Amino acid sequence: MHISLKQNIKKDKNAQVGLIIIIILLLFAVIAPFFTSDPQAFSKLILSEPGTGHYLGTNDLGQDIFSRLLYGLRTSMFVSISVGILATSISVFVGVCSGFIGGIFDTVVMRIIDAFLVMPTIIILILVSAFVKPNILSLVVMISLLHWQGGARIIRGQTLSLRERIHIYSARTFGAKKFYILARHIIPDLGNIIIVSFIQNARSAVFIEAGMAFIGVSSLTAISLGNIMHNAFKFYYLPVWLWWLLPAGILLSLILLSFTFLGNLMEKIIDPRLSNA
């Protein structure tokens, strides 16, 4: 699987757009504190229209919507990247172990993976958070614990096929230890699949976090795009949705769209048959 990512990105316009959007959004998320006012600061100026001082006006509590948007973006980005890393690490660990050890262990793990695949994860998340009232970190952990199964399944399949390949056999004849083979030969060869499952997990984490915040079961202290949309939606009968609900929704959709583009590119790289379609 020696495929140059760079070359593939060069060929795919959508993926370029996705990558550029993600990088810009990440940049904004990182530098947000330097050019926004305090997103939690109240003022007497409520539901004001966009204008100087407040680029997107203020909400019902007199807070600056633009600052809140950027802080919501920060939350989304933080959740997506951390869930991406955590869930994918679990997938890699479970998938590689299961594929490499095999036998009864593999059968048991596969049944558990299948069980997780048929469960409605978002509904479980809603139940647990309705009781536990998570903060952002525990939310990340919860989402990750429920989103490793898809990646683990693919990674296990790939590990099964990799471990029968000739270079693994030859490494073994040279006396390589199991751990060495895993770390130096199998996991590096899983590179693209790991990126795919990272992107998919990151994407669904953004959606789930926003959706939970929209229902009101996400972290109560963090500013989230879903939460902003939920508050804005209460005032659907006023024209405020134009600069309150819409920007938040578009920002959220932009994140999801760019992850979709990147995900499509990675899927094409893994499965070249798709690139004809």
Add this chain to the structure above:
Amino acid sequence: MKKKYLSYIIAFLIIITLNFIVPRLLPGDPLNAIYGDEVLLKLSAETREYISSTYNLDKPILTQYLLYVTSIFKGNLGYSIYYKKPVIDLLLSYIPYTIILMGLAISISTLLAIVLGIESGWRRGKKLDKFILFLVIFSSSFPSFFIGACFLIVFGVLLNILPFQGARTMYSGLGSFGLSVDFLLHLILPLFSLVFVFLPSSYLLTRNSMISNLKEPYILLARAKGLKDTRIRYKHAGRNSLIPVATQTGLSLGTMIITGTIFIEIVFSYPGMGSLIYNSILNRDYPVIQGSFLFVAVLVLVINFLMDLFYVKLDPRIEYAY
């Protein structure tokens, strides 16, 4: 298939156990979870003991678990604090709306997706195909609640042509014909938002499998026979492109579709399972949250299971994939 049964049993056990454990994970008394923080302050010691024994909270944890599981199988899901009704009755009164909304949305979106997908795949690379493809990929990134909110504001508020809250006009005093028209009018906006949410995945699948099917030799043969284009498109290539769509719809029915329906129902205050869950979270009606969670989760499992059985019949190759 036997292995599959086992996964479903594991999933069922995980769900039941979660439903049992999560309220008990909270710091403090389990009564907190049942009645919320405020009520507990007002309870005297005797009342507390009385409640503990009625809810079997004074028994060892394993006995509690067994009692819980048996009561579920008896259909006892607890008693709603807010609505003052058994949870199971509440669920049964809310579920028909969800089924109507979801069923219609799936049927319309799948039909539309198949037709669009076949036409789009047939015209691959042409303007129309590129246009539809772009539109679908673009719209697939909109989260369901955003789509719902936009539809509501544009059609309900700005254009003011359709009702956008609830399932019927309250206190309208309409006759039975008027009522059904009213019901249908209220259904339109949530229904079309949902169709919009469901469309992309089936469309993309139909288009992809249409494209790969068009390369098969039997299409060449059909052309050589001099069959009309529409016949080849729908009878030959189109029909064979349906297998992955059926599989996918079945598999996503549980998770994606129920999730989408819940969000759309919340946006339009449509009185289905979604609104029930949402309102019980707002009202801290914990027994209802638990009961509806269990109900929806088991429903998803059952649908997934039936679909697993069904699509092996539809495409026997799947059996060998395991």
